[in-house]
Amino acid sequence: MASRTRFPADRGLTARMLSTVFLLGLLYAVFVTVLFLVGLKLVFILVIAFALLFVQYFYSDRIALYSMGGKIVTREQAPQLHGVVDRLCAMADMPKPQVAIANVDMPNAFATGRDQKHAVVCVTSGILRRLDEPELEAVLAHELSHVAHRDVAVMTIASFLGILAGLLTRVLAYAGLFGGFGGNNRNQGGGGGQLALIEIGMLAFSALVYAISFVLIRTLSRYRELAADRSGAILIGQPRLLAQALVKVTGEMSRVPTRDLRAAEHFNAFFFAPAFVKGVSLSSLFSTHPTLERRLQQLTELEAQMGRAT
Amino acid sequence: MKLFDVLLGRTKPVQPNLDHLFGLPGAQITLEASAGLRPTGQAGVCFKPATGQQFAETATEVEQLLDLGGDTKIHEESDSYGYRWVVIVNDDFSELINQVHVVNTTLEEHGWGPQLLCSVFSFAPIPGGAADATASTGAPKVAGTYLVYLYKRGTFYPFVPLPATEKRDSDSERLLNVTLASDLAMEPDLERWFPLWGLPVH
Numbered sequence: 001m002a003s004r005t006r007f008p009a010d011r012g013l014t015a016r017m018l019s020t021v022f023l024l025g026l027l028y029a030v031f032v033t034v035l036f037l038v039g040l041k042l043v044f045i046l047v048i049a050f051a052l053l054f055v056q057y058f059y060s061d062r063i064a065l066y067s068m069g070g071k072i073v074t075r076e077q078a079p080q081l082h083g084v085v086d087r088l089c090a091m092a093d094m095p096k097p098q099v100a101i102a103n104v105d106m107p108n109a110f111a112t113g114r115d116q117k118h119a120v121v122c123v124t125s126g127i128l129r130r131l132d133e134p135e136l137e138a139v140l141a142h143e144l145s146h147v148a149h150r151d152v153a154v155m156t157i158a159s160f161l162g163i164l165a166g167l168l169t170r171v172l173a174y175a176g177l178f179g180g181f182g183g184n185n186r187n188q189g190g191g192g193g194q195l196a197l198i199e200i201g202m203l204a205f206s207a208l209v210y211a212i213s214f215v216l217i218r219t220l221s222r223y224r225e226l227a228a229d230r231s232g233a234i235l236i237g238q239p240r241l242l243a244q245a246l247v248k249v250t251g252e253m254s255r256v257p258t259r260d261l262r263a264a265e266h267f268n269a270f271f272f273a274p275a276f277v278k279g280v281s282l283s284s285l286f287s288t289h290p291t292l293e294r295r296l297q298q299l300t301e302l303e304a305q306m307g308r309a310t
Numbered sequence: 311m312k313l314f315d316v317l318l319g320r321t322k323p324v325q326p327n328l329d330h331l332f333g334l335p336g337a338q339i340t341l342e343a344s345a346g347l348r349p350t351g352q353a354g355v356c357f358k359p360a361t362g363q364q365f366a367e368t369a370t371e372v373e374q375l376l377d378l379g380g381d382t383k384i385h386e387e388s389d390s391y392g393y394r395w396v397v398i399v400n401d402d403f404s405e406l407i408n409q410v411h412v413v414n415t416t417l418e419e420h421g422w423g424p425q426l427l428c429s430v431f432s433f434a435p436i437p438g439g440a441a442d443a444t445a446s447t448g449a450p451k452v453a454g455t456y457l458v459y460l461y462k463r464g465t466f467y468p469f470v471p472l473p474a475t476e477k478r479d480s481d482s483e484r485l486l487n488v489t490l491a492s493d494l495a496m497e498p499d500l501e502r503w504f505p506l507w508g509l510p511v512h
Binding site for chain 2: 079082083084086087089090091092093095096133134137234235236237238239240303306
């Protein structure tokens with residue numbers, strides 16, 4: 001791809017971003033573990049964990065909009081955009097989400113909110129400027145499919161389960177060690193080396209659980225992108241238009257300054273197209289979105305299906 | 311299976327509900343008696359054209375079926391949102407309803423039911439009647455009075471645009487909603503009463 005030769009540093013950037021996301025999750029787990037070590041009880045950790053889940057789940061729409069600088073627009077402010085969303089919702093028989101515009105030049109769109117009643121569909125001013133009406137409609141159909149599939153709720157809970165799995169493993173490990181250390185004092189040594197082994201083993205195990213859940217969550221995310229592509233293309237009856245929009249947005253994405261891209265990267269899971277371009281096989285295992293080729297292939301197959309006799 | 315669909319990220323294309331259209335003759339009588347409105351003889355079926363030869367063939371079949379009906383006039387238009395309108399002109403209201411139904415069922419039979427968005431029936435004030443504003447003010451108060459049928463919901467809502475602006479007469483719409491409540495399944499969710507500016511039905 002042309003974009004890769006133009007930005008040869010992308011691969012390193014991708015790796016750094018991946019490590020960041022990975023480390024963030026690890027940090028989160030370490031943070032709660034430390035809380036526990038400082039003297040908090042297991043129940044309390046679960047309370048914290050569920051509080052975090054609660055916030056993520058119930059405020060996802062506001063958090064997402066705030067971090068992207070999206071503003072809810074009324075019908076009077078964006079009549080055309082509202083008109084497209086109105087019609088798509090009537091076709092799909094779903095309640096209309098709120099419509100927002102983020103004043104960002106990067107061409108992209110995202111859907112957020114835990115269910116159909118609290119959903120927000122946001123497009124950037126960059127995408128409004130670059131796509132023509134039918135292509136924008138295809139992008140909105142993709143985003144509305146995310147809303148219909150409840151992807152924000154699913155991904156929030158899925159990513160949380162991964163973190164919780166790692167967290168709980170660790171907490172249990174440390175709880176066992178504390179009990180073990182207590183016993184150690186009474187037994188005047190003897191089991192110390194064994195306990196250190198258990199400690200290392202448990203840490204390795206929890207790290208492994210976390211690593212696996214990370215890959216799984218990314219795989220899930222890619223699968224759900226393909227699902228949204230499919231539903232969106234079927235909704236508008238013209239898969240070709242979504243393919244066109246994808247090609248346009250992905251092409252334009254590589255041309256905007258990298259600073260914007262980095263700022264938006266953590267948010268990729270909810271985006272229409274990922275904000276960094278890559279082609280390495282390792283990153284395809286970790287990326288939130290399927291490759292453009294994979295997405296286009298699916299849309300081409302759909303297009304062919306629509307033309308065949310029913 | 312709802313949870314399963316959520317987990318797998320699936321949505322099924324929504325099939326239209328065509329039954330409630332036949333409540334319209336009753337609504338026609340109510341509108342004439344209590345709102346001073348009668349059909350203009352125009353109706354439109356609005357759908358999203360799909361790609362491919364199959365859809366094109368179905369569209370042609372619809373045209374041929376409607377052409378058989380004597381003094382009916384039909385024409386097709388595309389709107390700025392990429393939807394296609396089949397506009398039917400027939401002064402006999404019950405025949406008009408039947409013809410709209412023909413378009414619906416033909417599309418549905420060929421598996422294109424999910425492409426149907428809405429159909430629209432146009433009404434106008436009876437000259438000299440209660441709703442005729444031209445007599446007192448010299449100009450019509452509204453640009454048209456429409457009943458919109460939402461296929462996927464099986465409900466109707468009134469759409470009364472004001473002339474020369476993208477504004478609607480909400481008071482009239484609310485009044486019509488109450489008037490027609492006993493004849494038609496009216497859409498209870500006002501969020502779904504979307505405006506159809508510049509629709510090709512008059």
